[in-house]
Amino acid sequence: MPMDANSTADVMVAPISRRSLHEELAARLRDMIVEGALPAGRKVPERELCERFGVSRTPLREALKVLASEGLISLNQNRGATVAALTRADLEEVFPIMGALEALSGSLACARMSDAEIEAVAKLHDQMVESFKAGDRPTYFKLNQAIHRAILVGSGNETLVATHQMLAGRIHRARYMANDDSDRWRAAIAEHELILAALQNRDGPRLAVILSDHLRNKLASVMRHFSGE
Amino acid sequence: MPMDANSTADVMVAPISRRSLHEELAARLRDMIVEGALPAGRKVPERELCERFGVSRTPLREALKVLASEGLISLNQNRGATVAALTRADLEEVFPIMGALEALSGSLACARMSDAEIEAVAKLHDQMVESFKAGDRPTYFKLNQAIHRAILVGSGNETLVATHQMLAGRIHRARYMANDDSDRWRAAIAEHELILAALQNRDGPRLAVILSDHLRNKLASVMRHFSGE
DNA sequence: TATTTGAATTATGAATGCATAATTCGTTTT
DNA sequence: AAAACGAATTATGCATTCATAATTCAAATA
Numbered sequence: 001m002p003m004d005a006n007s008t009a010d011v012m013v014a015p016i017s018r019r020s021l022h023e024e025l026a027a028r029l030r031d032m033i034v035e036g037a038l039p040a041g042r043k044v045p046e047r048e049l050c051e052r053f054g055v056s057r058t059p060l061r062e063a064l065k066v067l068a069s070e071g072l073i074s075l076n077q078n079r080g081a082t083v084a085a086l087t088r089a090d091l092e093e094v095f096p097i098m099g100a101l102e103a104l105s106g107s108l109a110c111a112r113m114s115d116a117e118i119e120a121v122a123k124l125h126d127q128m129v130e131s132f133k134a135g136d137r138p139t140y141f142k143l144n145q146a147i148h149r150a151i152l153v154g155s156g157n158e159t160l161v162a163t164h165q166m167l168a169g170r171i172h173r174a175r176y177m178a179n180d181d182s183d184r185w186r187a188a189i190a191e192h193e194l195i196l197a198a199l200q201n202r203d204g205p206r207l208a209v210i211l212s213d214h215l216r217n218k219l220a221s222v223m224r225h226f227s228g229e
Numbered sequence: 230m231p232m233d234a235n236s237t238a239d240v241m242v243a244p245i246s247r248r249s250l251h252e253e254l255a256a257r258l259r260d261m262i263v264e265g266a267l268p269a270g271r272k273v274p275e276r277e278l279c280e281r282f283g284v285s286r287t288p289l290r291e292a293l294k295v296l297a298s299e300g301l302i303s304l305n306q307n308r309g310a311t312v313a314a315l316t317r318a319d320l321e322e323v324f325p326i327m328g329a330l331e332a333l334s335g336s337l338a339c340a341r342m343s344d345a346e347i348e349a350v351a352k353l354h355d356q357m358v359e360s361f362k363a364g365d366r367p368t369y370f371k372l373n374q375a376i377h378r379a380i381l382v383g384s385g386n387e388t389l390v391a392t393h394q395m396l397a398g399r400i401h402r403a404r405y406m407a408n409d410d411s412d413r414w415r416a417a418i419a420e421h422e423l424i425l426a427a428l429q430n431r432d433g434p435r436l437a438v439i440l441s442d443h444l445r446n447k448l449a450s451v452m453r454h455f456s457g458e
Numbered sequence: 459t460a461t462t463t464g465a466a467t468t469a470t471g472a473a474t475g476c477a478t479a480a481t482t483c484g485t486t487t488t
Numbered sequence: 489a490a491a492a493c494g495a496a497t498t499a500t501g502c503a504t505t506c507a508t509a510a511t512t513c514a515a516a517t518a
Contacts, residue, residue, distance in 0.1 A: 093388040094388055101326070159396075286500090307480060
């Protein structure tokens, strides 16, 4: 079987997924926390998690350290880990930051996204409007997130995406909660019309302002429905 | 010795500093990396660090995981840790984000800082100008950082401070490097005059713009002097 | 009976040990 | 001599063990 000099480098083998255990654990726990499977304030004893995942404490503890540095859990000396509970103050801190980050992403995206990519966002937008009309909140929520993410990714700034995602993880549950508010829902759709229009016009400064306002309004809605401390 | 009912709660004992080892190690390593004691790209073998700090591998590895999640080092499966090397692309990604964060902080600070706090910034500013005139770059650099930090803290948004600090850690060395550029130095002083004026006038929107521009100019200067990949 | 005390239990912090992947370096082969 | 192969070495990933702090809970005391 003849092979040319560089053949091994050219063959794209499926990457043998061998994430380290702590990485895999961090990802799983992150999902569990963000999705609410581990409710806020809950203690997360190492023993229990080790048994559930079938691993030893070492990689689990490494994962917990990472999640703590992401702000998803809090570690108390000799007292274990608890899922970080969101306070009103947290939300009031995080939303403006996400607003600033999304504003920046919008500004960059207007300059850097291809027409095809913008068209793809428009398609997501239309689907989102459809699920709004159908009253399908879960799908609406997913498409909404997809749009914001597409603009973020469209900025071409991976660090920006990562930073935004980290903050978004902390407040994911709160955002979803506030979703059952019909007035706000209508308003959000209207804002998204403006977002799409600004993006299609490649009006960066305007999109930045709209996104920032959008997040501010979202915060107000979340705060109205927030039942935490 | 009579004690009233709540006396134990009222006595402010010096907090017995018992950070866990991984926390202490993370802090030390973070400093070493940020200050350049561990040069970028350098391998950091666990064994060596364990001996240097006199600890076992377990807490050290936990600290490495945290630093990796902060972007200060990169972990390669079964191949250990290396101090993350900054690329031009990294700088081009991080500076705009820091610009957006500082812009937000400035906007908030104009609304929330007390007159006394603003006066303190003015004092820092004057000292900074003095060290500029004296050609004392290290002191200038410290005061410069102190001013930016004061505005960040003045925003009253701890998450904002933490997020900014994380990004700042990654690019600390590059920022310092670019400091030996007399033209840029003069320009930076001029920009800082504008910053102080906007803050004293509590003109949030203007301060936001100035800070964003300031960071953009800083990036340009850093890029001119950047010798990395 | 409520509060306090302290032994027993449990959970976490850190060190050590073991398995395996990666690297090194001497040997072989062309 | 250069490249390639493979055994020996080294470093890392994970599990286990040991030490110690925190918690629990029953007994003692006011």
